[in-house]
Amino acid sequence: MVDQQLITASNQLEGYRVTKHLGIVRGITVRSRSLFGNIAGGFQTLFGGKISIYVELCEKTREEAFQLMLQHAAERGANAIINMRYDANEVMNGVTEVLAYGTAVVVEKI
Numbered sequence: 574m575v576d577q578q579l580i581t582a583s584n585q586l587e588g589y590r591v592t593k594h595l596g597i598v599r600g601i602t603v604r605s606r607s608l609f610g611n612i613a614g615g616f617q618t619l620f621g622g623k624i625s626i627y628v629e630l631c632e633k634t635r636e637e638a639f640q641l642m643l644q645h646a647a648e649r650g651a652n653a654i655i656n657m658r659y660d661a662n663e664v665m666n667g668v669t670e671v672l673a674y675g676t677a678v679v680v681e682k683i
Contacts (some may be wrong), residue, residue: 595651
C-alpha cells in the first residue's frame with residue numbers, strides 16, 4: 574500500500590532511500606460534462622470569476638485518476654511514488670482524459 578505522504582513530484586524522498594524501482598504506474602479516467610453542467614457553467618461564465626461547477630468536475634476527475642494510480646502502484650508492491658505528474662487531453666469536444674502517473678518505488682527510512 575502506498576502511503577500518500579510518500580508521493581512526490583521530485584525524483585527522491587528526503588529521509589528515504591529508494592531500494593527498488595518498480596516502473597511507471599498510471600491512473601487514467603475520461604470524463605465529460607453533463608448537459609446540466611454545461612448550462613450551469615455557461616451561466617457562471619456570464620458573471621465571471623471562479624466557475625465552481627468545472628472546478629468540482631476537475632477535482633473529482635483528478636482524484637479518480639490519482640486513486641487509480643495508487644491502486645496500480647499497490648498492485649506492483651510499491652510503498653511510494655516519485656516523479657508524480659498529471660496530464661490532461663481533450664479527447665473530443667467536452668470529453669477530457671486525465672492521467673496521473675509516476676514511478677513506483679520501494680523506499681526505506683534512512
